Amino acid sequence: xxxxxxxxxxxxxxxxxxxxxxxxxxxxxxxxxxxxxxxxxxxxxxxxxxxxxxxxxxxxxxxxxxxxxxxxxxxxxxxxxxxxxxxxxxxxxxxxxxxxxxxxxxxxxxxxxxxxxxxxxxxxxxxxxxxxxxxxxxxxxxxxxxxxxxxxxxxxxxxxxxxxxxxxxxxxxxxxxx
Amino acid sequence: xxxxxxxxxxxxxxxxxxxxxxxxxxxxxxxxxxxxxxxxxxxxxxxxxxxxxxxxxxxxxxxxxxxxxxxxxxxxxxxxxxxxxxxxxxxxxxxxxxxxxxxxxxxxxxxxxxxxxxxxxxxxxxxxxxxxxxxxxxxxxxxxxxxxxxxxxxxxxxxxxxxxxxxxxxxxxxxxxxxxxxxxxxxxxxxxxxxxxxxxxxxxxxxxxxxxxxxxxxxxxxxxxxxxxxxxxxxxx
Numbered sequence: 516x517x518x519x520x521x522x523x524x525x526x527x528x529x530x531x532x533x534x535x536x537x538x539x540x541x542x543x544x545x546x547x548x549x550x551x552x553x554x555x556x557x558x559x560x561x562x563x564x565x566x567x568x569x570x571x572x573x574x575x576x577x578x579x580x581x582x583x584x585x586x587x588x589x590x591x592x593x594x595x596x597x598x599x600x601x602x603x604x605x606x607x608x609x610x611x612x613x614x615x616x617x618x619x620x621x622x623x624x625x626x627x628x629x630x631x632x633x634x635x636x637x638x639x640x641x642x643x644x645x646x647x648x649x650x651x652x653x654x655x656x657x658x659x660x661x662x663x664x665x666x667x668x669x670x671x672x673x674x675x676x677x678x679x680x681x682x683x684x685x686x687x688x689x690x691x692x693x
Numbered sequence: 694x695x696x697x698x699x700x701x702x703x704x705x706x707x708x709x710x711x712x713x714x715x716x717x718x719x720x721x722x723x724x725x726x727x728x729x730x731x732x733x734x735x736x737x738x739x740x741x742x743x744x745x746x747x748x749x750x751x752x753x754x755x756x757x758x759x760x761x762x763x764x765x766x767x768x769x770x771x772x773x774x775x776x777x778x779x780x781x782x783x784x785x786x787x788x789x790x791x792x793x794x795x796x797x798x799x800x801x802x803x804x805x806x807x808x809x810x811x812x813x814x815x816x817x818x819x820x821x822x823x824x825x826x827x828x829x830x831x832x833x834x835x836x837x838x839x840x841x842x843x844x845x846x847x848x849x850x851x852x853x854x855x856x857x858x859x860x861x862x863x864x865x866x867x868x869x870x871x872x873x874x875x876x877x878x879x880x881x882x883x884x885x886x887x888x889x890x891x892x893x894x895x896x897x898x899x900x901x902x903x904x905x906x907x908x909x910x911x912x913x914x915x916x917x918x919x920x921x922x923x924x925x926x927x928x929x930x
Contacts, residue, residue, distance in 0.1 A: 639823065639858055640833055655825040655854050656901075658861065691861040692734050693755065 593619040595680035599626050604688040605659055606651040623663045623684045624674040643674045651688055659690045715888030716912045720919035722771065722882045722898055723764040727925070731759060734862050736795075747817040748860070749794030755862075756800040758902045765882025766923065768801040769900040770866075773874040773912075775890050787811040787844065790855065790865055792820050792836070797855060797865030801901075803875045804847060804867055812836070812843040812855070821858030824867075826851060833858065852899075866901060889917075896921070 600612040615629055624645055627633060636646035638653045638660070645661050646653050653660045663673040664685045678684065732755035738745045745751060759767040788804045790797055793815045804810050814820050814836045822843055824832035831853070834843055847853060847869035857863035868875060876884040889912045896919060899905040903923040910919050 637830055637833075639830070646828075652828060655823075655828065655830070655856060658856075658864070693757065693862050693864055 595619070597621075597626060597678050597680070597682045597684055599623075599630055599684045600686070601627060601630060601648060602685065602687045603649075603651055605657075605690040606688050608649070608651065617678060619677070621678050622674050622676055623665060623671070623678065623686070626678065626684055627686050641674075645673055645686075648686060648688070657690060658693045659688060662687050662689050714891040714914060716891045716914050717916045718773075718886040718889045718896075718910070718912055718919060719916065720771065720884050720896075720921060722766045722769040722878050722884070722900070722921045722923065724760050724766050724903065724923050725764065725925060728760050728762060728764055729758060731755060732757060736860075736862060744818050744859075745795065747795075749796075753796070756796075758900075759880070761881050763881070765878070765880070766900060766903065767878055767880050767882065768799075768866075769878040769882070769884075769898050769903070770801060770803065770868050771876045771878065771884045771896065771898050771921070772870070773886065773889050774895040774897055774907075775872065775874060789813060789842075790867070791815050792857070792863070795857070795860045795863055797857075797863055799865070799877070801866045801868070801877050803870050803877055805870045805873050805875065806850070810845045810847070810867055812845065814838060814840055819859060820863075823856045823858050825854040825856065898923075902926075 594616045596614050596616050598612065598614050600610060602610045611630060613630060615626060617626055617629070624633070624635075624643070627645070627648060631649035633645055633649075634647035634652065635643055638644050638646050638655075645663075648661060651661075662669065663671065664687070665671045665676060665678070666683050667685075734753050734755050736745060736748065736751040736753070738751055756768065761767070786807075787809045788802055788811065790799070790802050790810055790812045792798075792813065795816060795818075802810070812822055817838045819838070820836045822832065822834045822836055823830055824845065831848075832845065836843060847867070850869050850871040853867040853869060855865045855867055868877075874886055874889050876886055878884045891912050891914050893909060893911050895907055896910045897905065897907045898921050900923065903926065906921070906923065908919065908921055910917065
């Protein structure tokens with residue numbers, strides 16, 4: 516098989532088109548290499564280009580690496596399942612539990628907002644805090660607050676902690692004694 | 694008859710008193726029926742983010758509803774609704790709210806118009822002061838042991854809730870008063886205004902559990918006595 520360094524190289528473009536249909540990381544690499552291989556500067560000024568033998572050696576080396584490379588998070592967010600449970604406690608509404616598929620980087624706050632409308636406000640310290648879920652708002656007078664746990668642990672940041680696959684997220688409307 | 698005396702008499706007749714005429718009002722706030730036993734709070738030691746070392750007893754009486762054997766209700770706020778003007782207290786004077794053994798003392802405090810609230814930490818541990826008006830949080834400040842007092846001037850008259858963000862059971866009510874005719878009932882449900890505007894007045898009473906009620910009273914130039922009774926009601930859910 517021979518390869519010509521022309522912009523219309525059908526094999527190279529065919530390969531690239533095929534690569535486009537693969538995971539984005541591979542497509543990205545394929546297109547970059549194709550661009551380089553067919554760049555005008557390399558064609559019009561062959562002296563400035565890397566010798567073709569070296570170039571093809573490099574391509575031969577890079578292609579398998581590209582194919583084998585793991586998918587990039589930037590290119591396509593991973594999606595994974597988590598379980599969310601919202602317990603309205605003293606508010607007297609029935610609890611709701613669901614398995615949801617979420618993007619990597621999602622937080623407990625993101626996840627509960629897929630189930631119910633939420634409101635954010637500075638109940639304690641930050642305007643990004645969850646102040647209300649489905650109209651049930653934190654009530655300072657009755658000492659009722661939304662609390663969040665991941666896999667039973669409460670030392671988490673509801674709008675900061677990134678969830679992992681299979682995490683169990685609980686939002687509980689808790690009334691504390693006073 | 695001089696003009697001021699005529700005005701005073703007219704005011705008494707019409708139920709509108711000039712500010713210069715004042716009478717003493719004593720009273721009691723009672724709960725009808727069976728006296729409820731106080732609720733007890735049991736605090737779990739050092740659970741989660743809060744330290745309880747230095748909090749004193751971990752089993753304590755809730756401040757929510759305190760009623761003496763005669764039915765006297767403690768920590769009710771009593772005030773006279775009046776248009777009579779009262780002089781502001783001198784600027785710089787403060788009312789003190791202390792955090793002691795992980796409890797606010799007093800549980801209900803009135804801050805008269807013109808005065809500031811000073812919150813102090815007498816505990817050997819960290820507190821987190823949060824002040825709410827309704828559902829709106831106005832203040833959030835950490836207060837270390839031996840730290841300086843937190844001074845607060847309230848933006849408007851009304852009822853404010855002070856909580857500790859570390860110790861969930863700790864709270865107090867602050868009443869930012871429009872005028873000086875406010876009082877808080879003592880352990881026997883008694884209150885006293887040394888000088889209330891003479892004439893027909895509306896007396897209001899508010900208690901965090903029992904709610905609010907009002908009563909028309911006639912304040913005399915001497916001493917008046919009033920009894921206010923709350924009916925039994927459960928805690929709101």
